[in-house]
């Protein structure tokens with residue numbers, strides 16, 4: 001019983017059990033109650049429960065395996081496993097033992113010692129877990145972390161390779177002030193001192209120019225993590241900073257665009273009222289005055305103002321269209337000398353200021369040259385540039401022309417007008433923008449022309465530039481890649497019919513609007529033999545089936561049956577009758593649809609008499625009527 005006494009002083013218990021699957025206990029020292037909660041007599045011979053059954057289910061195989069291994073190796077085994085105590089609690093135990101054999105070497109028993117290690121085991125787990133958690137946290141953080149002493153010596157750090165904006169790869173025991181770029185050293189020193197002095201967190205920002213990355217922005221947070229020691233977490237905030245800067249820029253732009261829009265509206269109201277006043281005022285005077293000379297002066301002023309209004313409306317419509325849709329590029333053959341000549345003639349017709357010498361110049365390489373280009377867009381751009389040149393020039397010259405250079409075709413418009421101030425050369429392409437020097441003059445404008453031109457140039461992958469000296473003049477130049485057109489050998493088919501005289505023509509006008517009809521009637525009544533009037537597409541078809549017409553003028557938007565439908569049906573029965581469409585839709589898709597329906601020509605309202613005559617003579621092969 002000395003042995004029993006000795007054992008009772010130990011924290012664990014000694015045992016001997018059978019080498020069977022229950023580890024049937026044969027002997028257990030008294031202290032087994034402290035570890036397992038069971039009295040020895042409850043376990044011995046499996047009286048209440050077998051020892052094998054109080055081993056945690058998940059650990060039973062491990063225990064058997066360890067004992068089997070030790071049997072093989074003739075050595076002691078040492079294992080840690082869990083048991084379920086009598087009170088039902090899980091408890092970690094440590095066991096050391098050895099197998100006892102018979103003479104024939106078969107195992108008959110196991111003897112050993114088992115003790116409670118629960119507390120030790122769980123505190124060890126807690127530590128491993130909390131250490132790991134801390135490491136995960138640090139690893140997961142995208143930030144750079146330094147632990148520094150009060151002199152700036154690096155005690156510990158965490159940084160991805162990609163974060164290292166310094167040469168050294170191992171930073172421990174180096175001084176941070178030797179590593180940081182000089183521009184940051186000063187502020188870091190100040191904040192280090194401040195953190196240790198105030199014992200409170202300091203936050204500061206700095207930026208660095210990093211080769212290959214440009215300017216990067218950082219935010220540093222510094223805390224006193226131990227006496228005379230700080231931890232600083234540095235975060236790369238470049239992306240946020242960039243977003244912030246972009247936002248500020250966008251806000252400024254939005255404000256500027258808002259300001260321009262208000263200025264535009266104020267300007268527009270002026271731009272619309274001025275010609276409207278002229279039109280209404282002079283129309284009233286027309287009614288009252290009988291002097292022919294005066295009246296013709298008024299009519300000219302009314303015409304001029306109307307043209308101006310139309311131009312303004314076209315600009316606004318085109319601009320809003322450019323903003324809202326993708327506009328396709330349509331290439332066609334452009335004969336440069338004809339093109340420039342037409343542009344020149346168009347402006348010449350509108351009347352040029354007396355003191356301006358307006359002329360065209362086509363370089364020798366462009367004469368007889370045909371290119372592939374978007375006729376409509378190039379025309380629109382040159383129209384904008386030319387009307388600006390004529391508008392902003394009081395006297396001297398305005399020259400339009402083209403030349404080829406470096407495989408590009410250059411169109412230019414040069415003037416001797418007021419010029420563009422140097423610091424505004426880029427701004428004039430902004431929508432609604434008007435330079436300071438024109439604002440003080442009386443020249444009207446919406447500030448949309450050049451922004452339209454620029455968008456059209458961009459659509460064609462072209463360039464637009466201006467050279468200008470304020471007070472001396474400007475030269476606007478736009479260029480697009482040169483694509484020379486294959487020479488067209490197909491000549492226009494010879495007209496074998498006897499040429500018709502316009503005077504003998506019988507004409508049908510399909511037009512639902514009374515004023516528009518009256519206008520067309522006035523334009524044509526003295527030139528042709530007879531004019532019939534159909535009020536819609538269906539009437540036009542009926543008229544056409546009962547009469548012979550040399551020409552049909554067809555409106556598109558009409559009630560009952562629209563113009564396109566009527567054209568299709570008329571052309572089925574009479575493919576040769578020439579049809580000219582007149583429409584208020586100024587969009588090229590409309591034109592395409594109409595031409596597909598079978599129309600021979602297309603005119604946009606308001607219709608110009610000269611243009612109408614030109615078109616008639618070309619599609620009807622007649623001599624035009626010269627009664628102006």
Ligand code: ADP
Pocket residue numbers: 384388389392415417418419420428429433434435436438444445446447448449450451474
């Ligand atoms: P608008 O002529 O209707 O004002 P634009 O967009 O066509 O608008 O032109 C923008 C500005 O560019 C004009 O207001 C003017 O200040 C300047 N500008 C354009 N063309 C010329 C030119 N040929 N000479 C001098 N200034 C010009």
